[in-house]
Amino acid sequence: MSNKVENCQCCCSEETDQQKLDMIAEVIEKYKNREGSLIQVLHMAQNIYGYLPLKIQRFIAESMNMPLSEVSGVVTFYSFFSTQPRGKHIIRVCLGTACYVRGGKKIIDRLEQILDIEVGGTTKDRLFTFEVARCIGACGLAPAMMIDDVVYKQVNPDKLDSILNKYRN
Numbered sequence: 001m002s003n004k005v006e007n008c009q010c011c012c013s014e015e016t017d018q019q020k021l022d023m024i025a026e027v028i029e030k031y032k033n034r035e036g037s038l039i040q041v042l043h044m045a046q047n048i049y050g051y052l053p054l055k056i057q058r059f060i061a062e063s064m065n066m067p068l069s070e071v072s073g074v075v076t077f078y079s080f081f082s083t084q085p086r087g088k089h090i091i092r093v094c095l096g097t098a099c100y101v102r103g104g105k106k107i108i109d110r111l112e113q114i115l116d117i118e119v120g121g122t123t124k125d126r127l128f129t130f131e132v133a134r135c136i137g138a139c140g141l142a143p144a145m146m147i148d149d150v151v152y153k154q155v156n157p158d159k160l161d162s163i164l165n166k167y168r169n
């Protein structure tokens, strides 16, 4: 295996499609005979490619000599796999009951304006993906949202722009 695959744990945007496929092929070669290797391969393929579109699922299925339906079944079952391009930062606005009644919907409306995308979308610059969550464990300080692993509590819609600026620089 080349040093490139050994060292690369991120989404290498500078790689060409073919280079990414070559890297995924090397990962498959390394893991394919191990027990339960499909999930590991999918994780690494998502790190390399950024997401798991059908053509990558098909490539993995053929390379691992298994039905495409089996690969697709795993991809769609686990929420951490994505078949769409995702942003560098994932915004999750809570729409659980406490957050909903304390203004979660206003946060969503304001984010849709600022980011110019709808819930489920990714900004054109691939900086943000915008999703909703059911409860993120901060009900006492609702409304709440997360950006990556950071929880923001008592979010004021007027402060959203300055919160997002921390991730823009």
Ligand code: FES
Pocket (backbone or CB within 6 Å): 094, 095, 096, 097, 098, 099, 100, 134, 135, 136, 137, 138, 139, 140, 142, 144
């Ligand atoms: S309902 Fe939003 S954090 Fe629990």
